[in-house]
Structures are given as C-alpha cells and as structure tokens.
Amino acid sequence: MYSSSPLQGSAQESLQTIATPSNGTSQHPPSSSQGKPARLAPLDIPIPPKLVANKDGSLPAEAGSGSDSDVDTDCAPRRGFQWSNLANPEFYPEITLRRAAFFFIWTIPHIIITAYNGSITSNKLIDRVRLSSKNCILFDMASILVFMSPTFMLLLQRTFLPRFVKLEKNIHAHKVASYTLLFWSALHVGIYYDRYIDASHPKIKDGKLVPGTPLVKNLFKLFIGDVEIVRRRQFELFYYVHHLFVVIIVFTFLHRDNQLAYKYLGGPLALYVLDRLYRSLRSIVGKSPIRAVVQHPSGVVEIQMDKKIVGVRPGQYVKVYCPSVSMLQWHPLTISSAPEEELLTVHFRLEGTWTRNLAKRLGCDFDKDARGSSVQNVMPLLYIDGPYTAPTEHFFNYEVGVLIAAGIGVTPAASVLRSVYFQWIRDRYAMNTKKVYLFWVYRDIGTLEWFKDLLVALDEEGLSSIVQVRTYFTGKIPDSRIPQLAPPDDKFGDQVINTSIGTKSYVGRPDFNSILESLGELHPGQRIGTFFCGPKPMARKVRREAHKWDGILRKKSNTKIDFCSETFS
Incomplete structure (x- = not known):
C-alpha cells in the first residue's frame, strides 16, 4: 500500500483547501519509499472560487452525489415527463x-x-x-x-x-x-x-x-x-x-x-x-478522521479521510453517516481513491438537503470566495459503512477497458484510473489490463478541475501509451475559448477547445456509434469491458450502441463488448 499519493498531494496547490483537522495533523500522510515520483510537480492553476452564473443569469445545473443519488447529469437541461416521450423508443428500457x-x-x-x-x-x-x-x-x-x-x-x-x-x-x-x-x-x-x-x-x-x-x-x-x-x-x-x-x-x-x-x-x-x-458494527469501527476537505468548482466537495475499511475495490461505494447532519440518514458516495492509497477519498456534488448541509458542516461556502471563508477547526464525525459492490470492480478482468462517465459519474472511473497509475508504477509488465479509454462528458467549464491532479499525473508518468482520455464539453462555450477543428483522421470528435488545465476537450456529445466501431477495429478478437456511470437516458443510448456493435463485431472479428452500468435518475 502506498502511504502517499501524488494524486492527492497536488490538491493543496491546485485546489482550494477548506478545512483541516485541528490536531495539527498534516493534510497528507508522510511519503514512503514508494511515494511521489519527482516528475509529478503540481501545476499552480487558479480555479473559480465560486459558482459562476451563465449569461442568461442562470446557474450551472447541479448534479448529485455518488452512484445511487438522485441526480440528472445529462448533457441537456432537465425536462419533466412529456406525453410525446411515449412515442420515442429510447424512452423505454432496452429488452x-x-x-x-x-x-x-x-x-x-x-x-x-x-x-x-x-x-x-x-x-x-x-x-x-x-x-x-x-x-x-x-x-x-x-x-x-x-x-x-x-x-x-x-x-x-x-x-x-x-x-x-x-x-x-x-x-x-x-x-x-x-x-x-x-x-x-x-x-x-x-x-x-x-x-x-x-x-x-x-x-x-x-x-x-x-x-x-x-x-x-x-x-x-x-x-x-x-x-x-x-x-x-x-x-x-x-x-x-x-x-x-x-x-x-x-x-x-x-x-x-x-x-x-x-x-x-x-x-x-x-x-x-x-x-x-454486521454493517452497524462495521460502521462503528469505520469511524474515519477527516484529513482534508476540498471545495471544487461547480458545487463539488472532496473529503479525504483515513481508510478504516478493508477489501476496497476500484469504483465501489460507501454509505456515509454524519450524526450532526442527520440522525438517521446514510447516503451512498462513490469512492474516488484507489485501493492502493492510504487515504479514502469521496467526491459529492451539492444536490438536496443532506449534501448541502454536510458541505456547510464541513466549512464549505459556495456563495463567496473560498479563500475568504473561515477554517473549520472541529471536523464532524463520519461513520463509513462499506464497501459495497459496483460494476467497475471487475474492470481489471479485461485487457481492454472503456470507461464512460457523465458529470459526477466520473468518480468510479477516477478510482479505476488511480489504480491503473499505481499498478503502472509498481510493475507495468504485470498488469492484466493493457489499454484503458475514458470518455467523460461534462457541461461546466470548471469540471475538469475535480481531477486535474489525476489527469496531469497520468500524462507526466507516460501512461498515455495505455490510457487515453477523451473529454467532451457540452455546455456553452466561453468567449475566451475559440473552437478549433480536430485532425481529419480523429474519429472521436470534430471540434476541440482548450481547457483550464492545459488539455484539449471535444465540443459536443460523443458519437458512440463511431467510437465503438473504432474500438472494435483497434482491438480485434478482444473482449472489451465497457463501464458506464451517468444518467439513465444516456445509459440507454450507450447500451443500445454497445449491444448493437457487440453483435456486429462478434460476427466480423470475434470481438466482444461487455456493457455494465450504474445509473442515477
């Protein structure tokens, strides 16, 4: 187990830390001999300190917390039920x-x-x-x-x-x-x-x-x-x-x-x-001291705490209980850290009373500059129950793995990528998974800041040979960013824009029909594990494409596509 993570170590420079424990403990545990590589110097990139309103005066739409929360992070504005939906085949679950x-x-x-x-x-x-x-x-x-x-x-x-x-x-x-x-x-x-x-x-x-x-x-x-x-x-x-x-x-x-x-x-x-x-006793034993609380853009909060639970696998989730917020409620939050890390990290987005009250109790204030908010000296007590099973825990059973995420649904994918990073550092030749793809759809320009340290680490450690990250921006393009044409041979998108973390992001929604076709051509005869986390409407579209190309590629090149999903509505 790695006692220090470069993927957490850059949070202090690149993100705004809101709270640390009052006992003088360091935000991150001391480095071990297997700790932070010298090349992973964090980038000092400023981020928006609060939610920024759109030009029409509306705030960016909020999504929920974790795999089982009440969320709608689709790339289109949330719409209520319409009778015309009954005539749309995509409205019904696929048989x-x-x-x-x-x-x-x-x-x-x-x-x-x-x-x-x-x-x-x-x-x-x-x-x-x-x-x-x-x-x-x-x-x-x-x-x-x-x-x-x-x-x-x-x-x-x-x-x-x-x-x-x-x-x-x-x-x-x-x-x-x-x-x-x-x-x-x-x-x-x-x-x-x-x-x-x-x-x-x-x-x-x-x-x-x-x-x-x-x-x-x-x-x-x-x-x-x-x-x-x-x-x-x-x-x-x-x-x-x-x-x-x-x-x-x-x-x-x-x-x-x-x-x-x-x-x-x-x-x-x-x-x-x-x-x-058993779960009640486990949660009592799993009381986890909070090491740091980080306020991210777009109403997202990151909690880093001591890992008191065992048997964690990539992308699993835990149930969190905070007595000072609610005496009865346990809320599921996806683990965004890797099993190899000493700290347990979760990300959640403000949606509903419980998440807002928890963020407030942790000292976050999204209504004003975080750097001007007071430091929370006394951290609330958190009980952690878990881990609970999730589809991504089977990710490393495949030589080729595809991660598809929408909004905050990227948290299980982040856990998988962190684990890929540590396996690469430990022994890259012993890895069962040889190729990893991430397709991340988001609509707020500050979203990439959530896992900037992870994206930078993957790039600087040379994992681009096995990990390919494709991000898709579906929101309103800022005036300061001018779209550019993608290379003619790029099958993943037509236009790109520069992001705040120095990378390029495609403009518009991904065309999973052509993406899955390309993946089948790149990996003939392979079994491709495809893991999705996002809203149900998007899950149905991706599932249909995956099953369609699974049937086509099986006949054409004996390539199989296994599709697994966890959704929130």
Whole structure:
C-alpha cells in the first residue's frame, strides 16, 4: 500500500483547501519509499472560487452525489415527463437477453406457487386465488430481504456467480420484486374487499380487517413514497417512508396464517438482521478522521479521510453517516481513491438537503470566495459503512477497458484510473489490463478541475501509451475559448477547445456509434469491458450502441463488448 499519493498531494496547490483537522495533523500522510515520483510537480492553476452564473443569469445545473443519488447529469437541461416521450423508443428500457432471462427465472417460482395452490380442488376458485396470492406475497417479501442484504451479495461476488449474474444490480432486482409484490397485494386485497362487502361472510365484522388494514395502509404509503417524483424532489421523505417495511413485516407476522409467514420469512429475515447488525458494527469501527476537505468548482466537495475499511475495490461505494447532519440518514458516495492509497477519498456534488448541509458542516461556502471563508477547526464525525459492490470492480478482468462517465459519474472511473497509475508504477509488465479509454462528458467549464491532479499525473508518468482520455464539453462555450477543428483522421470528435488545465476537450456529445466501431477495429478478437456511470437516458443510448456493435463485431472479428452500468435518475 502506498502511504502517499501524488494524486492527492497536488490538491493543496491546485485546489482550494477548506478545512483541516485541528490536531495539527498534516493534510497528507508522510511519503514512503514508494511515494511521489519527482516528475509529478503540481501545476499552480487558479480555479473559480465560486459558482459562476451563465449569461442568461442562470446557474450551472447541479448534479448529485455518488452512484445511487438522485441526480440528472445529462448533457441537456432537465425536462419533466412529456406525453410525446411515449412515442420515442429510447424512452423505454432496452429488452436485453440478460434481462429477459432474469424475468423468465423470476416468474418460474410464481408459476409453481400458483399452480400448486390452484390444484387444491377442495377449495373454491376465489380461495385458490387468495391462497396463491398470499404465498406469492410472502415469497416476494423474502426475496426483497435477500436482495437488500448487501454483505451477503458481496460474499456471492467472490463466487462463480458474477460470470452469469450481475449481483451489483440487486437494487434493481428488489424493485422488480416490489412491483410484483404490489400486483399480488392488490389482487389479495381485492378478494378480501369483495368478501368485506358480502354480508354472507360473518368472519369479518364491524368493518375491520385486523391486522390486514394497517398492513395495507403502510404498504400503500411505502409505494407512494417510492414514486420517482417523490424520490427525486424529496429524497429525505422517500428515505424515511421506506423504513415502514419494519411495520409491514411486524403486521405480516400478526396476520392470519402466521405459520406460513415463519416458513417464508424466517430465514431471509434472520439473514437481513444479521447483515444489518454486521454493517452497524462495521460502521462503528469505520469511524474515519477527516484529513482534508476540498471545495471544487461547480458545487463539488472532496473529503479525504483515513481508510478504516478493508477489501476496497476500484469504483465501489460507501454509505456515509454524519450524526450532526442527520440522525438517521446514510447516503451512498462513490469512492474516488484507489485501493492502493492510504487515504479514502469521496467526491459529492451539492444536490438536496443532506449534501448541502454536510458541505456547510464541513466549512464549505459556495456563495463567496473560498479563500475568504473561515477554517473549520472541529471536523464532524463520519461513520463509513462499506464497501459495497459496483460494476467497475471487475474492470481489471479485461485487457481492454472503456470507461464512460457523465458529470459526477466520473468518480468510479477516477478510482479505476488511480489504480491503473499505481499498478503502472509498481510493475507495468504485470498488469492484466493493457489499454484503458475514458470518455467523460461534462457541461461546466470548471469540471475538469475535480481531477486535474489525476489527469496531469497520468500524462507526466507516460501512461498515455495505455490510457487515453477523451473529454467532451457540452455546455456553452466561453468567449475566451475559440473552437478549433480536430485532425481529419480523429474519429472521436470534430471540434476541440482548450481547457483550464492545459488539455484539449471535444465540443459536443460523443458519437458512440463511431467510437465503438473504432474500438472494435483497434482491438480485434478482444473482449472489451465497457463501464458506464451517468444518467439513465444516456445509459440507454450507450447500451443500445454497445449491444448493437457487440453483435456486429462478434460476427466480423470475434470481438466482444461487455456493457455494465450504474445509473442515477
């Protein structure tokens, strides 16, 4: 492990440091014999101290924090739902072979449960449907408990299963189980509603369906709180309402035929409770002293802290808990540092109450010059739970890796590139990955400053032979920067502009159709791992292109393109 990182060491010169611990500890740990190469001299490039308004008076659009936050970092302005979107094929999720296989496998146990309970000829048809719906509800609840046991999912990542199953998609799997649960619950409640209004059934009296009534009410509240518009605009409400699942489980055991609930939920509930207890203990042990807080342009904050967690892989994320900001909320933030580094670094962008309050608690002030803000002497206490699995942790399984990021979605890519840097320094000939591409789409001119030290280090250490970075600026071009024509043989873009860190950036959105075609021609017969992090609309477009060229290149040159993504909405 490297005790000092040149990728962190330049932060003091190139970025504005807002806070350091009051105990006199250095911002960065002392260098070791494997520390900073002499050639990595940081550049003294000034950066904007605050958010700068556009000419029309509007501020640059903000995005969220980490892989699982409520964010829209697409290159176009955020737009609400429009009925015309229904006619656009790109509005709908792509039906892939892997997704079709998952839904097929998911329906099998429901078919078996329905067929078994429907074969009981001693009951009436409505009783068969009632019994089938009850069993399916309990099966779905048990599945959700398993899907939402991340430590168990992480253990499964160490097996052969990731070859066939994307275990990092457990959140999506729990959504599918939830929608299925909603269907069976509506069917089950509908049957009892029919019995409720039928006076010939004396078992239900005085308008009471205890404990079914509070069970249904809380389930309804949970699903209302999970609506996308609520999750986006009121994440705190979504977070708190989601914890009604505890009440739902309690009333499920109090419901009729609770022996059936024990059979279905006993094991998964025990697994979930153990997983939760383990994560709670791990977060207590993972209390990480903050070493430095850096305020970046475009409303981004970087936190550097001691690494108290183990088993970190590139691009994974952690959940952060700050009692002085919120007593209950844990927020996911992607790790932007490399596993080889001693410090644990996360970047987050101001979006929502929690991130803004955390930035304020850390001493950041984006409304005025950071250099004039007061130094925060007492750092808040942070509890770190993790790491949690992410697609990019499999990046080094490929000889050719492609990273595609939009806005703050570059954080897992930064972690991968930092790890590439350290592997290159340690033993470049032992690296499994031979070629790395980064395509980073951004719309604010100060965005590249977030990882300026990383981009400079990659260039100065001669990694340009294996790492190619392509950035795409989609915002309004400043008057001080005049676009220039790209070389005629450049297949990655038509126009370029000079950036604030001395590099060139393409103008406009990348054409992934031609990019993937070019990559297939450059690496025939290879298996290309493509990893995306950004908003869902962009993910759908890139996924379609990746799957299209995967089919074409397999037939043409036996080149395969594996696509993995983590998205935020």
